Amino acid sequence: MSDLAASFECASRLLASGELAAAEVLLHDILHEAPDLVEAQANLALLYDRQGRAELAEATYRRVLALAPGLLQARLNFGLLLATQKRFAEAEACHLRALQDDPQSVDAWNHLGVLYASHKREAEAEQCYRTALALNPGHASAAFNLAYVLLRQGHYEEGWQRLEARDRYAALDRALALPRWQGEPLAGKAILIGLEAGHGDMIQFCRYTAQLKAAGARRVSILCHPPLARLLRRLPGVDDSIALGDGVADPHWDFWTPPLSLPYRFATRLDSIPGELPYLSAEPATVAAWAARLGAGEGRRVGLVWKGNPRFENDRERSLPSLNTLAPLADLPGLRFFSLQKGAGEDEAAAPPFPLTDLAPDIGDFADTAAIVANLDLVITVDTAVAHLVGALGKPCWVLLPDYKTDWRWLDGRDDTPWYPGVVRLFRQPAGGGWSPVIAAVAAALGEFASA
Incomplete structure (x- = not known):
């Protein structure tokens, strides 16, 4: 591998890991030696975008696409930048051009769907996501994005199923070393409700503790953010509420589940939401x-x-x-x-x-x-x-x-x-x-x- 190629590979790793300052120095060094290396310029544009330097990112993307109009990832990234600025018509044109260049690009269909969904062209967004999934049925991002459109429309049966494509629990899976509940019988079993990133998610979906107990679980525990621990101890059906950081070294749970998977496991529909209120109380x-x-x-x-x-x-x-x-x-x-x-x-x-x-x-x-x-x-x-x-x-x-x-x-x-x-x-x-x-x-x- 040449020194230039090695430097580019190192800069790409730094960019991917979020070490933006170091990546920027290295990319400038590369471009000093090879000013027409469009891949390095494209990475620099992405770096500027992540730093919030939108004008510089736009100018760099335009230079890249003038030199290499067919550089698909740069065009998609530029479209995302335009969308964040709510320049929807320009962003749409950017994504459509990407699809003109490569109609089989799953990412291009997915990004176009996000653009349409963000300003309520939901039928078009849904079609984009379904096209992406037809090209690649295992594309998690397209399935996740389709879930949002379906759930917003109240199409819960497919919406909850598609939402299972989210993949943000790897660290928790490793820490718990428990099987994730897939709907197995719960009679006599102990189950831990794991962590969601948002406090609101925890409050909204931990209502299912009562349903877990009704399904036969002998013990229902909740792992939550420390500010929620005292509150969630008062949930009906919960046996203990464990604050993140207090340790979860309990060998007696049989399963764990994310709160956001519970509506799917209990086949929740608009007319079967467990909406009995209140399900929380103050001390x-x-x-x-x-x-x-x-x-x-x-x-x-x-x-x-x-x-x-x-x-x-x-x-x-x-x-x-x-x-x-x-x-x-x-x-x-x-x-x-x-x-x-x-x-x-x-x-x-x-x-x-x-x-x-x-x-x-x-x-x-x-x-x-x-x-x-x-x-x-x-x-x-x-x-x-x-x-x-x-x-x-x-x-x-x-x-x-x-x-x-x-x-x-x-x-x-x-x-x-x-x-x-x-x-x-x-x-x-x-x-x-x-x-x-x-x-x-x-x-x-x-x-x-x-x-x-």
């Missing part, structure tokens, strides 16, 4: 302690959450720009507002633009948040874990949803949800987005709520 002593903290002032109590985890892929769309976005609600009489915001945005509650009691500094975990919610009349939140917590507690919750990449679990075109019937109300952005119409609708509803 009475903690409820009493927070009641004293909230005080006995007049007015209906409303909790607010305006931002989610910034690491979530669509957080820029689902989170409000700032607490000030909710300021029109403060003009309504008969209401007291309380901040439940933790993490990003929490600092805004320290100097709020309207009367707001900041509870976040004293919230230690989700059990605390549950106890606060038990003392409130309503929670208004963006699409984050608190929405699932409030719904699981059976308390009124209004969820503000983005138009762009609305999460599949809220289905399409509804202002309610069968996952939290009778308590969760959905306020959706209009086509094209924008929070002003949402806040106006919430203000109108809140005025009725305050005077009811």
